[in-house]
Amino acid sequence: MKSLEGxxxxxxxxxxxxxxxxxxxxxxxxxxxxxxxxxKTNAEETQKLTGxxxxxxxxxxxxxxxxxxxxxxTNKVFDKHGKIDILINNAGITSDSxxxxxxxxxxxxxxxxxxxxVFNCGKAVSLKxxxxxxxxxxxxxxxxxxxxxxxxxxxVATKSGVIGLTKVWARELGKYxxxxxxxxxxxxxxxxxxxxxxxxxxxxxxxxxxxxxxxxQDIADAYVFLSSDKSNYITGTVLNVDGGMVF
Ligand code: NAI
Numbered sequence: 001m002k003s004l005e006g007x008x009x010x011x012x013x014x015x016x017x018x019x020x021x022x023x024x025x026x027x028x029x030x031x032x033x034x035x036x037x038x039x040k041t042n043a044e045e046t047q048k049l050t051g052x053x054x055x056x057x058x059x060x061x062x063x064x065x066x067x068x069x070x071x072x073x074t075n076k077v078f079d080k081h082g083k084i085d086i087l088i089n090n091a092g093i094t095s096d097s098x099x100x101x102x103x104x105x106x107x108x109x110x111x112x113x114x115x116x117x118v119f120n121c122g123k124a125v126s127l128k129x130x131x132x133x134x135x136x137x138x139x140x141x142x143x144x145x146x147x148x149x150x151x152x153x154x155x156v157a158t159k160s161g162v163i164g165l166t167k168v169w170a171r172e173l174g175k176y177x178x179x180x181x182x183x184x185x186x187x188x189x190x191x192x193x194x195x196x197x198x199x200x201x202x203x204x205x206x207x208x209x210x211x212x213x214x215x216x217q218d219i220a221d222a223y224v225f226l227s228s229d230k231s232n233y234i235t236g237t238v239l240n241v242d243g244g245m246v247f
Contacts, residue, residue: 002030003228008081010034012064012121013091015042017190018140021216022088022223024049027056029224034077036062036070036121037091064091064117067124074124083132086227087125089118089139092158094192096151107154114158118165122180126173135178136227139166143186143242159184163238170236179235181226186242188214209244 009026013019014035023033023046035057037043043059050057062073077084093113095106118139129135144152145159162182169180187193187204193213205212222241225231240246 002028003224003230004086005030007031007085007227008034008077008083009086009088009227010036010077010084010121010125011088011090012036012062012117014088015039015046015059017192018185018188018216018219019088019090020046020049022090022220023057025217025220025224026086026227029228031086031227032056032058032081034058034060036060036064036073038063064121065112067120070120071124074128078128083134084125084128085135087121087129087135087137088223088227089121089137089162090223091117092140092192094152094155096155098151099153102153110154110158114155115161115165118162122165122169126169126176126178129178130173130176133177135173135176136231137169137173137178137180138223138226139163139180139182141166141182141184141238143184143240143245145184146240146246166238167236174235179226179231181231181234181236182238183219183222183226184238184240184242184246185219186214186240186245188216188219190216204245207245208242212243214241214243 009031011019014023015037026033035043047057060073062069095110139162141162142159144156166180166182222239
């Protein structure tokens, strides 16, 4: 039996990186996946990679910063499938600068996607999950929420904020049968860290007990666990998937 058989899953940011790997992994586990992303080209690329499973991956152009768009998309998914079992709040961006150089617009840009986007999707989708008294919401934090990171005031604020949202929602939504957890990835080999100099990456590997950076599959597997019935008694927690960088 596949662990997500028959489940309807929305994956934000499913067009690339961790989200793409998660889409492919969820399909193998039997889920129908709806990708919400703003990058159509990459989403179509993800769909092609699904091969025989193409029919069970839908792409919807949804800018998670916009509540009306999110609400409309939520209604469409619910009307079509009759339920939403899983929300993976994975879309995220960086825009790094030291506090000295960070422009207010740069601060706001990251808040809008990484925090407001998570709120928008969590609110709209949980309303539908409440109707069914069932659901799994997984928010994407980061190892930097625990440790801070040079040049990332905006990003760290959002990733710490996501942990706060996870704990509030776990308390509020438990009575509706909805589990809410967060995954805090370490440094994962995706486009997002391509801009990090190799010397810095080497230093990060050195600080990781398992001696390597993470792969998108490492995070996708954690998302599967927290979306499946194997984690039914887990809520309000932050699962670090970082090779042991933080414990
Ligand atoms: P990525 O850049 O490969 O993928 C992010 C996706 O989000 C892209 O497809 C992008 O189009 C989409 N997106 C951006 N803004 C959006 C919006 N307004 N509405 C809808 N979709 C939007 O990034 P990656 O590396 O796969 O990261 C995924 C998540 O994991 C992010 O939340 C990131 O902060 C988090 N993370 C990543 C780490 C890493 O080392 N790669 C480490 C820790 C956390």
